[in-house]
Amino acid sequence: MITGARREGTRWPRPQFLTARSDGPVAFSDSGWRWWLIEGHAGLPARTIDHYFRTGDSSGITLLREKAAKSRRFYRIAPTTLPDSPHYFAKQMTLPPRKRLGALLGRSNPLVGYSHGTAELSHNLALNEQTAHGVRTFAFGEYFRGGLPVQQVLLQEYLVDWQPFNAVWKLHEDNATLRRTLLLQFFDMLVSLRDAGISHLDLHPGNVMVSPDLQAPLRAIDCGQMSMEADPAISAALHLGVFLHELNGKCTSPSSQLEDGACRLLYGLVGAEAGFATAERLLPLLVRHSTKKPFSRRCLLRHGPDKLKLDAIEKRLLKLSQHRPSAPAAHVSGTARRQEQRLIASIDEMMTTTR
Numbered sequence: 638m639i640t641g642a643r644r645e646g647t648r649w650p651r652p653q654f655l656t657a658r659s660d661g662p663v664a665f666s667d668s669g670w671r672w673w674l675i676e677g678h679a680g681l682p683a684r685t686i687d688h689y690f691r692t693g694d695s696s697g698i699t700l701l702r703e704k705a706a707k708s709r710r711f712y713r714i715a716p717t718t719l720p721d722s723p724h725y726f727a728k729q730m731t732l733p734p735r736k737r738l739g740a741l742l743g744r745s746n747p748l749v750g751y752s753h754g755t756a757e758l759s760h761n762l763a764l765n766e767q768t769a770h771g772v773r774t775f776a777f778g779e780y781f782r783g784g785l786p787v788q789q790v791l792l793q794e795y796l797v798d799w800q801p802f803n804a805v806w807k808l809h810e811d812n813a814t815l816r817r818t819l820l821l822q823f824f825d826m827l828v829s830l831r832d833a834g835i836s837h838l839d840l841h842p843g844n845v846m847v848s849p850d851l852q853a854p855l856r857a858i859d860c861g862q863m864s865m866e867a868d869p870a871i872s873a874a875l876h877l878g879v880f881l882h883e884l885n886g887k888c889t890s891p892s893s894q895l896e897d898g899a900c901r902l903l904y905g906l907v908g909a910e911a912g913f914a915t916a917e918r919l920l921p922l923l924v925r926h927s928t929k930k931p932f933s934r935r936c937l938l939r940h941g942p943d944k945l946k947l948d949a950i951e952k953r954l955l956k957l958s959q960h961r962p963s964a965p966a967a968h969v970s971g972t973a974r975r976q977e978q979r980l981i982a983s984i985d986e987m988m989t990t991t992r
């Protein structure tokens with residue numbers, strides 16, 4: 638127990654993964670926040686942000702970004718009492734009423750919602766334990782009202798100088814070697830996810846972080862939505878489809894070469910799986926269309942591959958595409974086509990690279 642921290646009781650049973658793997662809940666002050674400490678040194682950054690929540694004193698705290706619509710805030714924490722301490726990353730989220738019970742009990746379903754901080758914490762811990770592609774989470778904070786959590790904070794390692802995949806990809810349009818390395822790293826990450834049986838339901842290039850040392854494994858962030866029970870072939874198709882659709886500028890009429898390249902990647906990942914034949918037909922649809930809400934990616938994973946009705950899925954995706962506010966122009970610009978050709982060339986090169 639950390640000095641100055643007060644142990645708190647819990648009125649309701651909390652998820653087993655939380656009570657078994659962390660020390661808590663503890664209170665550092667009368668801020669109203671309760672903390673679960675997952676790693677020994679987490680008390681210092683947790684106390685720093687707790688002090689900020691209580692007093693508004695932002696020493697050691699930098700607000701990186703605020704997403705009003707999604708009620709999320711991101712901070713960098715540099716504890717002032719230990720200037721040599723590493724920095725920490727904190728993601729704070731406000732829970733809509735519908736998700737509060739699920740967050741309390743650690744349940745995810747259509748009634749109580751899927752993506753709350755409790756689910757994100759559990760997914761982050763699993764990803765970090767089972768693969769080299771997770772981010773360490775040190776502490777978890779909660780603010781209760783009426784017996785339910787209304788705000789939650791994940792306190793993680795700070796990925797210093799890492800950048801999202803799409804940013805690095807854009808910066809190095811002319812560097813074929815670097816792009817090939819990035820795609821190889823991405824492929825390695827998909828292999829790890831396949832082997833761990835983890836489906837990340839929002840693996841777009843902005844949720845994949847790249848180290849300044851390009852040889853370091855990529856990290857998958859934003860793990861609010863995951864499935865651990867998906868068919869491996871459909872899961873791999875979903876990972877590739879979401880990622881390549883966005884990396885190709887969300888183009889709704891991609892070249893057939895890109896779809897072929899995507900299917901070759903899929904074969905390299907899950908060619909031997911029983912669900913491959915269905916996944917191979919599904920993947921071009923996912924490369925072509927946005928699968929953002931109101932489409933449910935989870936629906937693709939719910940039943941086995943033999944139950945997927947690809948014709949109905951295609952119709953739905955097409956209909957949604959036409960009504961999306963950001964529906965891309967039917968005509969694909971010359972620049973977009975050139976960028977797509979480069980992406981295809983990078984996939985070809987990557988596939989023929991021997992390591």
Ligand SMILES: Nc1ncnc2c1ncn2[C@@H]1O[C@H](COP(=O)(O)OP(=O)(O)OP(=O)(O)O)[C@@H](O)[C@H]1O
Pocket residue numbers: 704707709711726728772793794795796797801843844858859860
């Ligand atoms: N551990 C970390 N260290 C440093 N920066 C991070 C870390 N985790 C996330 N980030 C940065 O914060 C951004 C937002 O994080 P995240 O994707 O988890 O939240 P989000 O609400 O989904 O935001 P968005 O909708 O922009 O993806 C990331 O794009 C990344 O730049």
Ligand SMILES: [Mg+2]
Pocket residue numbers: 843844858859
């Ligand atoms: Mg994100």
